[in-house]
Amino acid sequence: MTLPVYAEIVVIGGGIIGCSTAYHLARDHKADVVLLEQGKLTSGSTWHAAGLVGQLRSSASITRVLKYSVDLYKGLEAETGLATGWKMTGCLRLATNADRWIEYKRLATTAKSFGMEMQLLSPAEVKAMWPLLATGDLVGANWLPTDGQANPSDITQSLAKGARMHGARLFEDVRVTGFDMQEGRITTVKTNRGDIACDKVVNCAGQWARQVGALAGINVPLQAVKHQYIVTERIDGLASDAPTIRDPDRRIYFKEEVGGLVMGGYEPNPQAWTTGLPGGDAPDDWQFRLFDDDYDHFEQHMNQAITRVPALETVGVKQMINGPESFTPDGNFILGVAPECVNMFVGAGFNAFGIAAGGGAGWVLAQWVVDGEAPLDLWVVDIRRFSDLHRDRQWVRDRTLEAYGKHYTIGFPHEEYATGRPRIVSPLYERLQKHRAVFGSKLGWERPNWFAPESVEPKDIYSMGRQNWFSPVGDEHRHVREHVGIFDQSSFAKYEMTGADALKALDWICANDVAKPVGRLTYTQLLNTRGGIEADLTVARLGEDRFYVVTGTGFRTHDFSWIGDHVGNELDVTLTDVTEDFGTLSLMGPRARDVLAAVTDADVSNTAFPFGYVREISIAGTTVRALRVTYVGELGWELHVPIAATGEIFDALMAAGEEHSIRPVGYRALESLRLEKGYRAWGSDITPNDTPQEAGLGWAVKLRKNTDFLGRRALEEIGGAVLKKRFAGFTVDDCEIVLLGRETILRNSEPVGYLTSGGYGYTVGKNIGYGYVRNADGVSDDFLTCGDYELVVAMERTPAKIHLEPLYDPAGERIRA
Incomplete structure (x- = not known):
């Protein structure tokens, strides 16, 4: 079949992500789509994936994406006529210790916050559901009945057929060799079978996504890791509808397949796939190849599996699968528009849950491609969460292997990564070490989280309850309230915007009024077309045509790209990153x-x-x-x-x-201090899903000024409507309770939302949480204040008090000046 000379959108990669994206572009948007696969559809990682489909994540938006996958897989066969192998078997996650059990109780609370019913089961109930399991060491398990499993190749072929049914054109045996580019945009996709002019490109090339991105100067920070699992012979007594099993304390998983088991795991000593090619690139001819069986490395999983399912000791192994999977440095997948190229979008790095995410990821990525902005709060998977640090292949490799090794470890609150540190330090690093600083890391920067007194070891000791820094951070907090503290915040992202049209550009992208005299400072949000909050920052006017923009450390690439993407090319504006200056x-x-x-x-x-x-x-x-x-x-x-x-x-x-009595103070005290003042944190309290009015930040929007700005139209359209969700604060008197976020908010015993952030306020002596209260008929002041509130924390209900004003508000500083 001859390649077309032009397509509106070219999707690169015929695995589940590429086929899902093409399907949704064609079905939902009637787009002119061409998909290119260098080998055959499903080649690369998709064909050998284990096929477990879970849904719950710590992000409400990503959970929604995964839930969409399940809904899609349920009905796909009816649409296309091709089976997907979907079975809603449910999933049991086993717990063998107290910390894991607390984690599961928190997960069950999160599930209910997100509208999912996760149950907590006793060992006896687990045994009844899965008789072949040895359950003597169990504390219990959580049970999500809507999880399941599917056949990755069948789903992908069904999506491919659906894409064709809706007009997409799919081509196999076509290798992308390069791109023609003009002014930072791809104009032509070059292949071994001819060139295709296009408007947009979607890089879904799986383990080749980094190499494809590099052809356009784009960094996709991935590392292929060897992941092994076995397929056993038939096992007597194993039900065909047996739930999938995740046993994270033993680092293993199971699913039923043709009367036997698929069993694999996530070892603490993973093996990176490094090749002799430049940059460790994956060879082009690895479409359907596997590595040699490595039973020596797999033995650790086999031993744990036999202990959990004793029948495995006498069952034969039909096949071992040892193939590469693309992992990322933080364990989250990658979606979105590349910061280096405004018309290349990426869907890659799915960390062995590409089948679970495939349907939903294709759905949101297609919408992103068409609209130019994410349809949901997808920050945790946005490619713009990375920086130039992630161009370092060795650093990415080391951090990715650490993330892989943590795949099944307990997710302790506030846990830090250890590899690749220290990487970026401020000039105060050694000085702060002498003050016994305990550092954390943010986008490569070492930042003091807290300072250990002489009587306390200067290191984090993780637990599911109060951690060892709780009291020292309280001392730092009180010191700032009573005396003076100094914070090293050198990692802040900092930009300068200059040029004759600098004010015009900022006036368009900023929701607040930045047209103030020289010497003034403005706190503002940047909004998307839906009126959602895409960024939260300060703008200082240094001169008539010179502005200084300061934002959070982790948002450096994101905010710089957002500003650059929304400043008109015709304007006389220069945007410069001066973070290290x-x-x-x-x-x-x-x-x-x-x-x-x-x-x-x-x-x-x-x-x-x-x-x-x-x-x-x-x-x-x-x-x-x-x-x-x-x-x-x-x-x-x-x-x-x-x-x-x-x-x-x-x-x-x-x-x-x-x-x-000045003293240095860390970021954990900063978090406690801001909670008492009710200051919102972008990425948790305020996101692209939330408008300023819903977030209680309407005062920071220039709607009274006759000036157009990005997002204004959306705010005006909803301006006369009753808000259906509103931001509020909550306190809990019981000091032993730990609030982290995602705890369910109950009003008159009915769920109305969940916390977006939580912590402890040392001045007020209470736990503090923030979140959105929702009501389909509207959320008025009366609705908020007349209810009786509780929070569900690790499945336990505790009384809470609602607050609509800051908990700490002395006659000192206000943010809204």
Whole structure:
């Protein structure tokens, strides 16, 4: 079949993700779609996948994506006439220790928050459902009846047929060899069988996705890992509808197949697939190849499996599958538009749950391709969560192997990765080490999470309850409230926008009014076309045509790309990332002005330097950008310092602050302080699913000003309607309870939402959580305040009090200046 010379959209890769994306583009959007597969459909990883289909994730949006997959697989055969092998067997997840059981109780709560019914079972109930299991060591299990299993190749072929039925054209034996590009856009896909001009490209090339991306200068941070499982002979007594089993404490899984079992696992010592090709690239001819059986490496799983299912000791093995699977450095898959190229989208790196995600991932990716923005809050899988750090192949390899090894470990709260550290450090790193800092890592940056007193070992000790840093962080928190603390926030992402049209560009993308005089600071959201919050940042006006933008560490690539993508090409604007040019020292607390006044000749009185202003001042002979802003609710400044002078200025502040009891403070205290003030965190409390009005941030939107901005039309369309969800705070008096987020909110014993974030407020002496209260008939103040509230924490109900105002609100700083 001859390739077309033009297609609106070219999808690269004929595995389950590529076929699902092509299917949804054709079915839902009537798009002109061509799919190219270098071998045969299902080749690569899809054909040898184990085929387990789970749904629950910690993100509501990703859970929705996986639930969509199940719904799609249920009905696909009726549409296309091709079987998918779908069986809704349900899934049992086994627990053998107390921490795992707490994790499961939290998971069951999360499931109910997301509208799913997960049950907790006793060992006896597990034995009744799966008689061949040895259950003597079990604490219990969780049971999700809507999980299941499917045949990966059959699903993919059914999706492919469906795509063709809706007009998509699929071509096998076509290898992409390069791209023609103009001004950062792909104009032509070059192949071994001719060229195809196109408007957009979707890279679903699986274990080749990194190589395909590299042809267009795009980084897709993946590492192929050897993943093994066996298929056994028939086992007497094994039911054909036996639930799938995940036994994470033994690192293994099972599913029934033709009377026998598929059994595999996630070992702590995984084997990366590295080749002799440049960059460790996967060979082009690996479409249906496997590695040699490696029973020595697999023995650890076999021993655990025999202990769990004793019948395995005498059952033969029909086949071992040892094939490559694409994994990512954080264990989440990759979707979205590449930051380096505005018309290449990526769907890859599914970390061995591509079959579970395939249907839903194709659905949202197709919508993303057509609309140019994600249809849901997909931040946890957005390719723009990565940075230039992820171009380092060795770093990606090491971190990915660590993530693989954690696939079945207990997900302790606040757990940090260990590999590839330290990678990026501020000039204060060694100084803070001397203060006994315990560091965490964010997008490669080492950041002090907390500071250990002499009596406490300076390391995190993880648990499902209060961890060893709880009391020291409380001391840091109180110190900021009562004295003054200094935070090293040098990892903040920082950009400068300059040019004659800089104000015009920012006025369009910012929901708040940035058209303020030079020297003013604006807190603002950036909105999508639905009015959802795509970013949350501050904009300081340094000159008539010069602005300084500051945002969170982890959002560096995302926010830079969002701004760049939504500034018109015709505008005279230059956007520059200056993150590494400036260190950031946040001086916060009631004595902050005393400390700052001692190190500068500038007038830092409230009259001369009000809240919401930016000034250039001199400290220790260095010009510093001082931003009067706070995220802790106390008097304070962010001091943006030329990076080379960060240490010297830190020393000057510490010396001047000695008489005011200054001390360094970490990010965990910062989190506690912001919870008391009710400040929202992007990615949890505010997301692309939430509008400013729903989030209680309507005051930060310039709707009263006759200025158009991105998202305005959507806000105006919903402006007259009653809000069906609203952001609120909750407190729980029981100090032993640990709030983390995703706990269910009950109003008059009925579920009305779930927490988006949680923690402890040391000043108010209570657990604090935030979340959205939902009601189809509207959420008024009366509705919020007249109910009786409880939170469900690890399946236990506890009384809670609702709050519509900040819990801590002294006469000091406000964010809305």
